[in-house]
Amino acid sequence: DAKTTQPTSMDCAEGRAANLPCNHSTISGNEYVYWYRQIHSQGPQYIIHGLKNNETNEMASLIITEDRKSSTLILPHATLRDTAVYYCIRGGSQGNLIFGKGTKLSVKP
Amino acid sequence: NAGVMQNPRHLVRRRGQEARLRCSPMKGHSHVYWYRQLPEEGLKFMVYLQKENIIDESGMPKERFSAEFPKEGPSILRIQQVVRGDSAAYFCASSQQQDGVSYEQYFGPGTRLTVT
Numbered sequence: 001d002a003k004t005t006q007p008t009s010m011d012c013a014e015g016r017a018a019n020l021p022c023n024h025s026t027i028s029g030n031e032y033v034y035w036y037r038q039i040h041s042q043g044p045q046y047i048i049h050g051l052k053n054n055e056t057n058e059m060a061s062l063i064i065t066e067d068r069k070s071s072t073l074i075l076p077h078a079t080l081r082d083t084a085v086y087y088c089i090r091g092g093s094q095g096n097l098i099f100g101k102g103t104k105l106s107v108k109p
Numbered sequence: 110n111a112g113v114m115q116n117p118r119h120l121v122r123r124r125g126q127e128a129r130l131r132c133s134p135m136k137g138h139s140h141v142y143w144y145r146q147l148p149e150e151g152l153k154f155m156v157y158l159q160k161e162n163i164i165d166e167s168g169m170p171k172e173r174f175s176a177e178f179p180k181e182g183p184s185i186l187r188i189q190q191v192v193r194g195d196s197a198a199y200f201c202a203s204s205q206q207q208d209g210v211s212y213e214q215y216f217g218p219g220t221r222l223t224v225t
Contacts, residue, residue, distance in 0.1 A: 034213065043113075043200050043216035044152065087151075095165055096142060096154035097202075097214060 022088030113217035134203030
């Protein structure tokens with residue numbers, strides 16, 4: 001049980017921002033929110049993670065609601081190479097990641 | 110800084126043979142995780158190891174599968190007497206030491222096992 005809910009698929013126009021939502025309404029206080037993506041059949045790629053505050057790095061931004069029940073991954077300027085399955089995962093300070101089905105993002109020209 | 114390395118990238122075995130998959134973590138990482146991805150499915154956790162210790166093997170099948178992470182050398186995932194249902198992509202990930210702090214896992218390119 002992944003314990004997160006994501007839309008099955010989304011489309012985004014190239015150059016536009018891609019906003020991928022995730023619901024994690026039962027997240028506990030010490031659990032982080034992680035985002036990974038898997039391009040075709042490659043190994044998953046770490047994108048970003050956060051606990052309470054919004055986070056930004058060179059790949060994306062992560063917006064976490066104040067009650068921590070949901071979050072949004074933002075790819076500010078999506079390119080064709082961002083087409084992938086995006087996974088939102090909740091996890092503690094150690095141990096395994098539980099992958100759900102993720103969101104299949106298709107970036108279109 | 111080299112990433113997580115896995116070899117072989119592709120492995121073909123006949124039913125009943127043994128498969129050995131190797132994983133070298135990123136430099137400075139002492140935690141290794143193995144995941145399996147069956148065709149058209151998501152990744153499933155198998156086992157979590159530190160050097161010379163198995164921390165969590167709750168995702169490992171009870172028979173035929175074993176894993177180790179010796180003091181020296183790569184982590185090894187071993188599958189004995191392979192069956193067709195073992196055909197999958199096996200991914201290794203590594204992370205820094207935990208100490209109660211959350212560190213992200215970095216994944217290797219995977220080993221694609223085909224059992225004929």
